[in-house]
Amino acid sequence: MTMFLLILAALLIAGSGLPSLVSGRRSARGPVLSMAIHVLASALGIAVLLRHDLAAAAPLHWATTYRFPIGKPALQLDDLSAWFLLPIFLISALGSVYGLGYWPQRRHPADGRKLRLFWGITTAGMILVVLAANSVEFLIAWEIMAMAGYFLLITEDRRPQVQQAGWVYLIATHIATLCLIAFFVLLRVGSGSLNLWPTGLTHLPRAMLAALFILGLVGFGCKAGLVPLHVWLPGAHANAPSHVSALFSGVLLNMGVYGIVRVAAIAGHPPIWWGAVLLSCGMLSAFLGIVWACAQRDCKRLLAYSSIENIGILMTGLGLAVLGLSLQHPLWVALGLGGSLLHMFNHSLFKPLLFMGAGGIIHGTGARDLEALGGLARRMPTLFWLMLVGAASISALPPWNGFVSELFIYLGLFKTLQGGTPAGWAALAVPLLAMVGALAMTTFIKFTATSFAGQPRTAAAANAHEPGSMMLAPMLLLAAGCAIVGIFPQLFTGLLDHAIRAWTPWNAPIPLETIIPLGCFTAVALALFFAGGLIGVLAIPWRHARIRNPGRTWGCGYVSPNQRMQYTGSSLTQALTEMLRWLVWSTRRQPRIQGVFPQPSNYASHTPDPLLESVVQPALHKAGNTLKSARIFQSGTVQLYLLYVLLIVLVLLLV
Amino acid sequence: MNTLISIAFQILLLVLLPPLLPGVINKTKAWFAGRVGPPLFQTYYDLLRLMRKGVVLSSTTTWVFSAAPLISLASVLLAGLLVPLGPTAAPVHFTGDLILFAYLLALGRFFTILAALDTGSSFEGMGAARELTFASFSEPALFLALLVLVKLSGTLSLSTMLAPATHVAIDSTAAAALVLTAFGLFVVLLAETSRLPIDDPNTHLELTMIHEVLVLDNSGPLLAAQIYGSAVKLLVLGALLLHVLLPLNQGWIWENWAMTIPGLLAVAGVIGVVESIMARLQLRLVPTLLVAACLLNGFGFLLLLR
Numbered sequence: 001m002t003m004f005l006l007i008l009a010a011l012l013i014a015g016s017g018l019p020s021l022v023s024g025r026r027s028a029r030g031p032v033l034s035m036a037i038h039v040l041a042s043a044l045g046i047a048v049l050l051r052h053d054l055a056a057a058a059p060l061h062w063a064t065t066y067r068f069p070i071g072k073p074a075l076q077l078d079d080l081s082a083w084f085l086l087p088i089f090l091i092s093a094l095g096s097v098y099g100l101g102y103w104p105q106r107r108h109p110a111d112g113r114k115l116r117l118f119w120g121i122t123t124a125g126m127i128l129v130v131l132a133a134n135s136v137e138f139l140i141a142w143e144i145m146a147m148a149g150y151f152l153l154i155t156e157d158r159r160p161q162v163q164q165a166g167w168v169y170l171i172a173t174h175i176a177t178l179c180l181i182a183f184f185v186l187l188r189v190g191s192g193s194l195n196l197w198p199t200g201l202t203h204l205p206r207a208m209l210a211a212l213f214i215l216g217l218v219g220f221g222c223k224a225g226l227v228p229l230h231v232w233l234p235g236a237h238a239n240a241p242s243h244v245s246a247l248f249s250g251v252l253l254n255m256g257v258y259g260i261v262r263v264a265a266i267a268g269h270p271p272i273w274w275g276a277v278l279l280s281c282g283m284l285s286a287f288l289g290i291v292w293a294c295a296q297r298d299c300k301r302l303l304a305y306s307s308i309e310n311i312g313i314l315m316t317g318l319g320l321a322v323l324g325l326s327l328q329h330p331l332w333v334a335l336g337l338g339g340s341l342l343h344m345f346n347h348s349l350f351k352p353l354l355f356m357g358a359g360g361i362i363h364g365t366g367a368r369d370l371e372a373l374g375g376l377a378r379r380m381p382t383l384f385w386l387m388l389v390g391a392a393s394i395s396a397l398p399p400w401n402g403f404v405s406e407l408f409i410y411l412g413l414f415k416t417l418q419g420g421t422p423a424g425w426a427a428l429a430v431p432l433l434a435m436v437g438a439l440a441m442t443t444f445i446k447f448t449a450t451s452f453a454g455q456p457r458t459a460a461a462a463n464a465h466e467p468g469s470m471m472l473a474p475m476l477l478l479a480a481g482c483a484i485v486g487i488f489p490q491l492f493t494g495l496l497d498h499a500i501r502a503w504t505p506w507n508a509p510i511p512l513e514t515i516i517p518l519g520c521f522t523a524v525a526l527a528l529f530f531a532g533g534l535i536g537v538l539a540i541p542w543r544h545a546r547i548r549n550p551g552r553t554w555g556c557g558y559v560s561p562n563q564r565m566q567y568t569g570s571s572l573t574q575a576l577t578e579m580l581r582w583l584v585w586s587t588r589r590q591p592r593i594q595g596v597f598p599q600p601s602n603y604a605s606h607t608p609d610p611l612l613e614s615v616v617q618p619a620l621h622k623a624g625n626t627l628k629s630a631r632i633f634q635s636g637t638v639q640l641y642l643l644y645v646l647l648i649v650l651v652l653l654l655v
Numbered sequence: 656m657n658t659l660i661s662i663a664f665q666i667l668l669l670v671l672l673p674p675l676l677p678g679v680i681n682k683t684k685a686w687f688a689g690r691v692g693p694p695l696f697q698t699y700y701d702l703l704r705l706m707r708k709g710v711v712l713s714s715t716t717t718w719v720f721s722a723a724p725l726i727s728l729a730s731v732l733l734a735g736l737l738v739p740l741g742p743t744a745a746p747v748h749f750t751g752d753l754i755l756f757a758y759l760l761a762l763g764r765f766f767t768i769l770a771a772l773d774t775g776s777s778f779e780g781m782g783a784a785r786e787l788t789f790a791s792f793s794e795p796a797l798f799l800a801l802l803v804l805v806k807l808s809g810t811l812s813l814s815t816m817l818a819p820a821t822h823v824a825i826d827s828t829a830a831a832a833l834v835l836t837a838f839g840l841f842v843v844l845l846a847e848t849s850r851l852p853i854d855d856p857n858t859h860l861e862l863t864m865i866h867e868v869l870v871l872d873n874s875g876p877l878l879a880a881q882i883y884g885s886a887v888k889l890l891v892l893g894a895l896l897l898h899v900l901l902p903l904n905q906g907w908i909w910e911n912w913a914m915t916i917p918g919l920l921a922v923a924g925v926i927g928v929v930e931s932i933m934a935r936l937q938l939r940l941v942p943t944l945l946v947a948a949c950l951l952n953g954f955g956f957l958l959l960l961r
Binding site: 439 | 709710711712713714715716717719722725726728729730732733749750751752753754755757758759761762764765768769772773774775776777778779780781783784785787788790791792794795796797798799801802805806809811872880938939942949953956960
C-alpha cells in the first residue's frame with residue numbers, strides 16, 4: 001500500500017505539468033492546477049513516508065510480475081531512502097508554489113509551460129532514483145532527472161549565458177553518467193546481480209573494490225558538486241530561474257550524496273582509505289567552496305559556491321562514518337552519518353530559502369549584483385527577516401538548524417581523539433571546519449548586509465518592492481523549518497536513527513539522543529530568547545524613551561556622505577580575498593592615477609570559477625584543436641553513430 | 656547544596672566581576688606610564704552613567720541595530736554559563752558544550768557586525784571587515800586549543816576538560832602541550848577581546864580600530880550593553896586561560912576559590928602589561944600573529960598525538 005501510494009504520488013508529480021501545458025499561453029488556471037496537483041501529491045508522499053518511517057517498518061520491496069528484457073521492474077524503500085525522499089517532496093512542492101509568483105505564466109508566456117512540465121518530470125525522476133531497486137532502472141531514472149533538469153536549467157534559452165551554462169552542465173552530467181555506467185557494470189560483475197544496493201561485498205578483490213569506490217565517487221561526486229568536479233555547478237545555479245536553483249541546490253545535489261552514501265556501504269567493512277578520501281574531499285570542497293563564495297558579488301553565484309561548501313561539510317561527516325565502519329566505532333557512525341544526513345536535510349531547508357530570497361531580491365529590484373543593492377531592509381522588511389534566518393542557519397549559529405548538524409559532525413570528529421584510536425588525525429578537520437564556519441559567516445554577512453543594510457546604492461534598490469505572498473509563504477515555511485529543526489532536533493533524530501540503522505551492517509547502532517542531550521538545543525533557544533528579552537526589559541529603560549533620531553548616520557565630520565561612499569560587499573571581504581588570492585584568482589582592473597589632476601577612473605574586479613575558466617576550458621579548447629582531424633567521425637548522423645557502436649561491439653566480440 | 660551555592664556564586668561572579676577587569680587593565684597601564692589613572696571601578700561608573708542616558712539612532716538603521724547589543728550580550732552571558740569560573744563545574748555543562756561555547760561567541764559577533772553595517776557608515780564597514788577577517792583566523796586557533804584539551808582530558812565538556820579529574824596524569828609532554836596552548840589561547844583572548852597588539856581600545860581614530868569602530872554609533876544603554884558584553888567576554892576567556900595555567904581542582908575547594916578571583920585579576924594585569932609594553936601591530940600583520948597562535952596550538956596537539 002505504501003509503495004502503491006508513493007508510485008501514485010510520483011506519477012501525479014510527473015504529470016503535474018500537463019494541465020498548464022494544454023492550457024493557453026497566458027492562462028492563469030493551468031499553472032494553478034499544476035501547482036495544486038504537485039502540492040497534493042507531495043503531501044500524500046510525505047504523509048505516507050512519515051507513517052512508514054515512524055512505524056519503524058521493515059524495508060519495502062515491490063516488484064511487478066512482468067519480466068522485461070532488463071529484468072523485473074522493482075522498487076524498494078528503506079529508512080535511508082525515506083530520509084532522502086522527504087526533501088524531494090517538500091522542496092519541489094514549495095518551489096512550485098513559489099513559481100506561481102516568481103514565474104507567472106502571463107509574464108513568461110514563452111517558457112512558463114516548459115518550466116512547469118519539466119519541474120514535475122525532474123522531481124519524479126529524483127523520486128525514482130531513490131526508489132530504484134536495480135541498476136538499469138536507476139540509470140534510466142538518473143538520466144530522466146539529469147535531462148529534465150537540463151531543460152529546467154535552460155528555461156531562458158535565448159540568453160547566451162544560459163546556453164553556456166547549459167552546455168557545461170550537459171558535458172558534466174554525461175561524464176558523470178559515463179562513470180556511473182562503468183560503476184554499475186562493475187557492480188554487476190562483482191555482486192552477480194543487477195539488484196541495488198548490495199552490501200557486504202568484502203570478498204571482492206581489493207583492486208575491484210577500489211575501482212568501484214573511485215568510479216562511484218567521481219560519478220556521484222560530479223552531481224553532488226565535490227571539488228574539483230563542481231565546475232558545472234555555479235553557472236547552472238546562477239543562470240536558472242531562482243526556484244529552479246533552489247530545487248537544484250536543495251535536492252538535486254542530494255542525489256549525488258545519496259549515491260555516495262550507498263556506495264560507501266557496499267563493502268561492509270571498507271578499507272580505511274575510503275573514509276580518509278571522503279573526509280579529505282569533503283574538507284577540500286568545504287574550504288574551497290566557501291573561499292570562492294566569499295569572493296563573489298553575484299548573489300546567486302555566491303549561494304551556489306556555498307552549496308559546494310555545505311556538500312563538503314556533509315561529506316566530512318560521511319567520511320567519519322565510513323571510518324567508523326572500518327574501525328568498528330558505532331559512535332563515529334552515529335555522529336558522522338547522523339550529522340551528515342541532518343546537514344543534508346538542513347541544507348535542503350536553508351539553501352532553497354536563500355535562493356528563493358535571492359529570487360525575491362531579483363524580482364523586486366531587477367538586480368543580482370550585490371553592489372547594486374543596499375537598504376532593502378526598509379523596502380522589504382519581511383524578506384529581510386527571512387533572509388536573516390537563512391543566513392544565521394547557514395552560518396551554523398545557535399539556535400538554528402545548521403548548528404545542530406555541525407555540532408554532531410564536530411563531536412564525531414572530537415570523539416576520534418578518545419581512547420587512542422589510529423584515526424586521531426581525523427580531528428585535524430576540526431580547526432579547518434571552524435575556519436570554514438567563520439568564512440561562512442563572513443560570506444553571509446556580506447550577502448545580507450550588502451543587500452539589506454545601509455542605504456540603497458542604486459535607484460533600482462531604492463524602488464524595490466516586497467515579493468508577493470505566493471513567494472513569501474513557501475519561504476516562511478522553510479524559515480519555520482530551520483527554527484524547528486534547530487530548536488527541537490529531538491523530533492527528527494528518531495527518523496535519523498532509523499536511517500543510520502538502515503545503513504550500518506550492525507543491528508544496534510547507538511541512538512543519537514544517548515550521545516548528546518538533545519534538550520540542550522531547546523534550552524539554548526529558550527535561554528537566548530529570555531536572556532535577550534530580560535536584558536531588553538531590565539537594562540534598557542525604554543520608559544524614558546529618550547530616543548533621538550537626528551537623521552542619517554554621522555559621517556565623522558564629513559558633511560555630505562552619500563550612499564556610494566558606503567562600504568561595499570567586495571571591500572568587506574577584500575582583505576580575505578587578498579590573503580587567499582592564490583586560491584581565488586580574481587581578475588582586477590586597477591585604476592591608474594597619474595598627474596596632479598587625475599582623469600576619472602574606475603576599478604573593476606571579477607571572480608570567475610578558477611577551475612572552469614583557467615583549467616577546464618583551456619584544456620578543452622586545446623583538445624578541440626589538436627583532435628580536429630578526428631572530427632570526420634562526428635557527422636551528426638545518428639545512424640552512423642549506431643554503425644560505430646555495432647562495429648565496436650563486433651570488434652570486442654572478436655578480440 | 657554545595658553545588659547550588661557554587662552555581663549561585665559563579666553566576667554572581669559572571670554578572671558582577673567583568674567590569675572590574677578593564678579597570679585592572681587600565682590601572683596597570685597607568686602605573687606603567689607613571690599616571691594615577693582612572694579609578695579601579697571606572698567601568699561600573701561608566702555603565703551606570705550610560706544606563707541613564709538617552710539613545711541616538713540614525714535614520715538609516717533598522718531594528719537590527721537596537722536588537723543586536725541585547726542579543727550579543729545575551730549570547731556572551733550564556734557562553735559564560737558554560738565555562739567553569741572556579742574549581743567547580745560550570746552552571747551548565749553537557750557533552751558538546753565546547754562547540755556551543757564557540758558558536759555562542761560567533762552569534763554575538765554576527766549580530767554586532769550586522770548592526771555595524773546597518774548604519775551604512777564606511778567606518779563601521781572597515782571595522783566589520785577587520786573583525787570578520789581576524790575571526791577567520793582566531794576561530795581555528797581556538798578550536799585547536801580545544802583539541803589539545805580534549806585530547807588531554809578525554810572528555811567533551813568544558814567543565815571536565817578544564818578541570819580534569821586529578822587522576823589524569825600530567826607528564827612532561829602534556830605540560831609542554833599545555834604551555835604552548837596557553838600562549839596560543841592568550842593570543843586568541845587578545846584578538847577576541849580586541850586588545851593590543853591586535854586592536855587599540857584607546858584610540859578613537861577610526862582607521863586604526865576594530866571593536867571600538869564597530870560600536871561607534873551605539874549610545875546610551877545600547878553602548879552600555881556592548882561595553883559590558885566585551886567585559887564579560889574578557890572574563891570568560893580569561894577563565895578559560897586560567898584553567899589551562901592553574902590546577903584549580905586540587906585540595907580544599909575554598910582555597911581554590913580564593914585563588915580564582917586573584918587569578919582572573921592577574922590575567923587582566925598581564926593584559927595590561929602587554930598593552931603597556933607593546934605597540935599595535937600593522938593590520939596586515941595581525942593574521943600572521945593569529946596563524947602563529949594556530950601553529951602554537953597545533954604543535955601542542957601534535958605533541959599529544961605522538
